[in-house]
Amino acid sequence: MFPDFFQIYFSEHQNLLYLSTLVLDLGLTVLMFRFFGKEGLLACIVLSILLANLQGPKLTVIFSMQTSLGVIFYSSIFFATDLMSEKFGKKEADRAVMMGFSISVIILLMLSISLLFLPSIQSNQTFSTDVHQAFVKILDFTPRFIIGSLFSYLISQRFDVWCFHKIKHWTNGKHLWLRNNLSTMASQTIDTTLYSLVVWWGVVDLETAIQLGLAKMAFKIGIAAFDTPFIYWARSWRG
Template identity: 85%
Template structure:
């Protein structure tokens, strides 16, 4: 897709690529909200879930630490949920969480069914077999991964919405930065703990599981702090149907 010179540049500047991907991900979410309101945020939540699951198996090294590429796209779900909470209220945010969960289950079922179709045996057999094997490699998730991902998403997201509005009530609607960061960091901790326990328990030793979880948490907390200006930027817009 990209010119070879661009690929070479970013292969040598992975940390810069990380920030670029993060800015684009958050920026696209803000723009979708600006032009499409609540529907734009719903679309971004669903899109981020799909991207996080597809990109999740891809490991990369950022700032000298190995992490899953899915952490970028998954963390932006919490940004979209907090923005939904701030602008449209708790019920709308809870509905968005459940919609994201439901779509995740439906996509999982349909993708699993697609793997049951055999590759073509006609003239393009080699090509179709290669594509089929690539699909299997990416989409054939283990039951532990599926259960861990769905449980972590549902529980942490519901907690994020609840925590966000509790802090908002305690502070009388002030200090958006506080409720955005505290609710996200707390819910991300729950998400990482559930995922690490379900997916990695018994697969790797406890020390390795904790190490993998801590690295992901470092990135997630960093992203939570990084997205705060984007939340303030989006909150300043007057969008039809918002609480304020």
């Protein structure tokens, strides 16, 4: 899709690629809100869930830490939820969370069903089989992953909305940066802890599980702080 010089440059500057992708993701979320309002935010939540599920298995190294590429898109769900809370209130934010949960279930179910279809077999052609095997590698989710991802998403997102509005009430609607960062960081901690307990318990040793969790938390907290200017950018617009 991209020209060769573009690919070569970013293959040598992975940290810059990460930051550019993060800016693009958050910026597009704000623009979707600008042009489509509440429906635009709902679309971004759905899109981020889909991207996080598809790109979650891909591991990369950013700032000398191994992380899942899905962290970028999963973390932007919390940004969209906070913006939904700020502009449309707790009821609409909770509705968006439940819609996101329902869509997650549907995505995981339909992707799993797609793997039951056998590839077409034609003489002297392996294309169909190769594509099928690629799908299996990416989409063959284990029960642990499904339960862990759905459970952690629902609990952490509901907490995020609750915490956001509690802080907003305590501060009389002031200090958007405070409620945006504290609610997201707290909910991301819950999300990472629950996910790690369900997915990694008994699979890897405790030290490895802690290392994986801390790496994910570092990126999630960094993204939470990074998205603050974007939520101020969007707040002044009428949704």
